[in-house]
Amino acid sequence: MARSSPADRDTYPLYRILTTRWADNDLYGHMNNVVHYELFDTAVNGVLIDKGLLDPHKGSHVFLVVETGCRYFAEMAFPDIVHAGIRVAKLGTSSIRYEVGLFRNEEKTAAAEGHFIHVQVDRETRRPVPLDEKTRLALGPLLALSV
Template sequence: MADRPNPSARSAYKAFRTITTRWMDNDTYGHMNNVVHYSLFDTAVNGWLIDQGVLDFRVGKQVGLVVETGCRYFSEIAFPDTVTAGLRVTRIGTSSVRYEVGLFRNEDVTAAAEGFFVHVYVDRQTRRPEPLSEPLRLALSRLILPS
């Protein structure tokens, strides 16, 4: 098995959103179920896009569809923890973007879980890929960490 990467620190992310866990997020093992991590990723990214004014999920011309996703788990999160989701972008393509999200439990300085997903932006009606709008591209560029 390959060496397992270490979790990132909060400083590895550009923007943050706080999300409260819920009683129903815990599974029978007493920690947050893995599927909830993906829901938090989606909530963090789409909430940030809405706050930036570049996503109108009700009537916007363009929508982002998830085409790839993954997650690494480092430590447990459970209700009643507060989660801070750190956001960054590692690649902006013509019609796609790769988001990376770190989930930080309470005041922990390293991520309990880190995941990614790739959005391909499509026309809402045709579902065909389209180039990212300029306002979206500009907003996304603010999430890229300097090299």
């Protein structure tokens, strides 16, 4: 099976800038792989909060992660600045598949790329609820035309 190449910056329509922390480096002197997933989570939930689609403390619904994955292409480490590129690969009935590229500093290709699937659920029952029109309109511009 051939390994895919990392994406360029222009394949993502939205970016969030995230900082690394001293504690993100592991014994080998680079960012530990679990931190990549934390960055995905921070970037995606930051977008949802900024767009008024998620109130993590009082909203009637929340988003639960049901699947993640990551491919690593290059090392990152503190004090790198991470540019998290975000696109939506699919808007389902109650789910959203995000694809996130992590770009180190000003590099043109992703150091890591992953996917992140949320299911919107009722805060109390934790049962899936359909995505509303506001969510679809807000995330529609992030839909990837071809991936």
